[in-house]
Amino acid sequence: MGSVFSFIQPRIRHERLKIFQEENFMKNMWPEIETVKRENRYEIALSGSAIDEKIKEHGLDDSLFSLVNLNYICINSTCLSEIPDRISQLTNLQTLSLYDNQIIHLNPLIEKLNKLKTLDLSGNHLTEVPDIFSNLEQIVTINLSRNNIRRFPTLRNNKKLTELNLSNNELEEFPDVCNAELTNLSELKLSQNQIELIPEEINILPLLKVLDVGSNKIKSLPGNLGDCGKLKELNVKQNPICDRRLLKLIDQCRTKQILDYVRQHGPKTARNVQGNSKKGKKNHRISENADDISSNSEFKYKITVFRAKDDDCAVIISKNVETVRKYIICCIVQSIVFSESTLKKFLQLQNKIHENECCKRNAATIATHDFKKLGTGNLTYTTMKPDELKLRPLNRSKEMTGKELFEKLQIEAENFRKEKKRNTYSGIHRYLYLIEGKPEFPCLLNSKGEVISFPPITNADISKMELGSTDIFLEVTSSESLQICKNVMNNLLREMVLLFEADLNVLQVRINDEEGTMKNVYPSKADLNFSDENLIQIIRVNL
Template structure:
């Protein structure tokens, strides 16, 4: 069998990433099997073989000793090859949408893992977990689990996102409060839970919990879960769900009738701290209408908010741009988890925005730092050509700048976009936003947009961090002349479906909750 061209190119140019996906790759696998030359590319740190007919992971996978991301989603793989566990540098493991039934206990040896995605398989039971010091996310959705993950002897100190929806789990153990101290987003919807342990209410960092679609015997609780937000659900758990352990509640003491005391105005106001003021949503400003049928398979999650009364100078504006770049490389995981876009609100046509997806040839915008409009297809081709020319000119093995994100849309039949009320595209995530709404040093109001293909929780984590950084940069009005403390004025924005039904609002009362003692968040109905 002759070598595959992608493998030959990767070897000759010493590339660090290789992606093999789609029908053409499936045909090659069917006719002659996977090119084993892949496993001689020992310098690669990302291997993506996705949406093919691949049924097994070759033993030679262990030769890729520098691999950090292994993406094998959307195949026909039936067995988890234990040689994967010898990849000591591996951080991201995605085996979603396969036919796996069992996961070996040796997965516990992979201490560098930050992301595990085993969703949409046929897994009936997971091994006992031990400690994962670096793990951030686990997705076990759409499997055949009948019991929750065994975390009795595990500690995952940094895990923030756990998805285990659409299984057949009947009992939620109380040990998760001890094993997952940093959990922020927890989705255990569409299972068979009949009750929830009261200890869950003591998970102080939990911002979003989805319990919908379970079989709770407490009908009031079931109704609450279907209709209310996380705060109301957690309050009910605290007051009505029995504890299975003897853990004592933390936080503020309760007042009469078991109700928690709300912070007073004096508690919220602080002269010796930074202040974030969150204004209640106003429908007459703008809403974002999400066309879920279009974006579902591309980039289904979006959050927006408005930041008012901005005050930039040359230095702070430069730092503001640098901060976004840093967040894209860190908390956004090089835009793999989420993408940030900021717009000058005064440059956006008044009215509601629409978040949808279009065919590459139908999407048109003037990209940042460009003078003429492009279709999505033209822009992708132009950026690809520029990237290759620049890479060769600089004699690099990888792309740089915006060009390194092109692979995120490669082969997609639809491209996500955000349109203003006039139908003009102002954002094309995760690639770029429009030159027409570009922020400048003179901008006074800003629309902030965060999109993700992974989860709404990821959007919230990124948006919370972005607003915190904006506050600390001091790009809002000062509290008083010469003060070292800053203020930031944030306006809530709703995301609704085309019929106007609420999908989310940001920031909600569970958002923008910071551990830093020098930041106070004040929520108000008006300026």
């Protein structure tokens, strides 16, 4: 009997010790992590000022890496500066999203996550990328945009990779991705780098649909680019293209016309053009059109900029915005005539610029208003507490506070994600992290004190653009720099000219401080200086 008792007693002590250790472990765990562990969830999202403060004081809670069943981790908008080595323990992880943090190095142990499908480290401080991707054979999406990366390793074994985003970096060479193993690569985003050449082997990527190399240092396009049969969206704007005829086509034509011209005229390693075929005749017609464009010495369109008068609408900027969303520029585009088609395309254009130049609203946000609905008097750019800011959001029937809108959008996003069984959010819900945990929200008010804009989330319904709108109030805000605002607005106006295929009349809008001193005005003499020869003429009246 004694021997049985002596056998049971250590087991009881061992079980009690385990319970004690578990309770002590749970006691020191972050509540967010404890909830995930207790409910046996497979996903965790950590963001906002509260998480940021915890990381500043104690670093990332190490107990996160005990949740070995996790398949989704999102940590964003914090001071997180490194990825702990214990990340390698989360072998079931499929999505690792660590965007908009302060990460300096990409931990090479990520290569141990052999189930990883999505890696997002955009908006950090990476300068180098270790050669880790060859072991990530399940990877589908890699997003390292908005870093300081100078070189990217060769990709070979990533047969499932569909999207690679390296935009807004310091790349001097086109990444080594032109190989037959990357059979599913369909989106390659490399805008705003220092790339000088597109490799001739670009046509080896059979499913390439999107190629964005805008704002680089590319002087010519290889002829083999014309053989990318699936390519539907090509952006090579804002490059020093030497071929003037090609430059005109880039500014005025669609992807198919550009590819036809490049196929016919660009340098090529193996030419497949059939001189007597219908395709050959079509290319000949494109060539003739390009010559016509080149020989036309007159501008095709013009933007006339009118000086803002003392009694014109101005924006009064409050000191409160300096720590929230400091920069704003505005202008008014007059006498626009919308059709159902152009209105739809205009709204789609905003979404496109939000994705690209605005870096998914991280760098800047565009808002458009029917100017005649704003009423008379000046506008005010200021901040309000979440429970004090009130507006009727775009396409919603009920007025709500900023706090109520944020919470409602959170619930909608979570319900939609669960319904669609996705790990990511869509639409406006993707941008909620940009304001999460903020003590005050930025907003633009009309002269009656009504909120007309709540950047970077939504506009108010009272100034909604409609088919009958003729004068458009354009607004761009940013927390990063005034120049980013100007770059975005310049591009928006240029794209509007091409969309409407018409001249634009633009009225300046001044930004004044609360004492009445002008902070900036847009467009100034330094703005709208396009490099496109003979396409858009800028006429400045009384500037």
